[in-house]
Amino acid sequence: MGRLNGRTILAIFAHPDDESLACGGTLARLADEGARIVLLCASRGERGSPSGPVPDHELGNDRARELPDAAAVLGIRDVLLLDHPDGNLRWAGVAELHAQIVLAIRHYAPSALITFDEDGLYWHPDHIGVHERATTAVRSLGADAPPLYYVTMPSGVMRAIVDAATARGWTPPAAGFWSLPPNAFGDGQRLPTLVVHVEDCVPRKLEAISCHRSQMGAANPFTSIDHQEARRWLGVEHFRRAPEGVSNERVLEELT
Numbered sequence: 001m002g003r004l005n006g007r008t009i010l011a012i013f014a015h016p017d018d019e020s021l022a023c024g025g026t027l028a029r030l031a032d033e034g035a036r037i038v039l040l041c042a043s044r045g046e047r048g049s050p051s052g053p054v055p056d057h058e059l060g061n062d063r064a065r066e067l068p069d070a071a072a073v074l075g076i077r078d079v080l081l082l083d084h085p086d087g088n089l090r091w092a093g094v095a096e097l098h099a100q101i102v103l104a105i106r107h108y109a110p111s112a113l114i115t116f117d118e119d120g121l122y123w124h125p126d127h128i129g130v131h132e133r134a135t136t137a138v139r140s141l142g143a144d145a146p147p148l149y150y151v152t153m154p155s156g157v158m159r160a161i162v163d164a165a166t167a168r169g170w171t172p173p174a175a176g177f178w179s180l181p182p183n184a185f186g187d188g189q190r191l192p193t194l195v196v197h198v199e200d201c202v203p204r205k206l207e208a209i210s211c212h213r214s215q216m217g218a219a220n221p222f223t224s225i226d227h228q229e230a231r232r233w234l235g236v237e238h239f240r241r242a243p244e245g246v247s248n249e250r251v252l253e254e255l256t
């Protein structure tokens with residue numbers, strides 16, 4: 001029986017893999033403490049960056065199959081995979097996604113809700129859209145709203161991982177990993193109000209990331225760094241408690 005037995009945490013992200021990359025360690029720690037973790041993923045990620053030759057129409061199905069594997073590694077008990085259009089989450093189905101998030105909050109009565117911060121980790125419009133929908137959903141619940149935590153990636157982390165992997169012989173794709181410059185990750189992060197140490201969960205976080213095979217491929221920077229480097233760069237996760245969410249519950253604070 002963990003000290004968070006009976007508590008529920010609702011994590012809301014945009015694509016399969018966001019949960020593992022953004023805060024897989026914290027979700028695993030919360031699950032270890034007995035919390036029920038519910039993941040709401042807004043899209044099937046059908047417009048992601050396939051690591052191999054996957055027919056376009058298959059990518060969403062592939063990613064939908066990968067997500068439960070990652071969830072199992074992290075101890076996520078419930079996965080709610082929605083089918084909003086990947087790439088258009090900020091503008092399409094706004095009212096519907098808002099209503100689905102409100103419904104999930106009412107149904108699961110979480111003690112805390114986790115989603116992206118306003119920088120969307122690296123200014124990804126879908127991530128920003130999910131940040132906006134989760135924020136307005138929580139705000140609309142007024143006094144019933146659970147506390148809302150925004151997750152950010154510490155600035156410089158992805159750069160360090162890519163540099164360490166490159167020093168060990170990994171060759172970054174010409175266009176950048178996922179067509180992104182590493183410095184984009186954490187570029188807009190605001191100061192965290194919570195720093196959660198997840199060093200002991202890093203092997204599971206890495207395993208969960210690797211479950212997203214269609215996005216990671218056989219050779220990616222995460223599998224090219226050693227254990228110490230992984231602990232150093234992936235062993236700390238940053239959160240900011242949002243002004244929305246008026247409940248006094250302090251579930252994430254219990255991890256610090």
Ligand SMILES: [Zn+2]
Pocket residue numbers: 014015017018124127
């Ligand atoms: Zn994403």
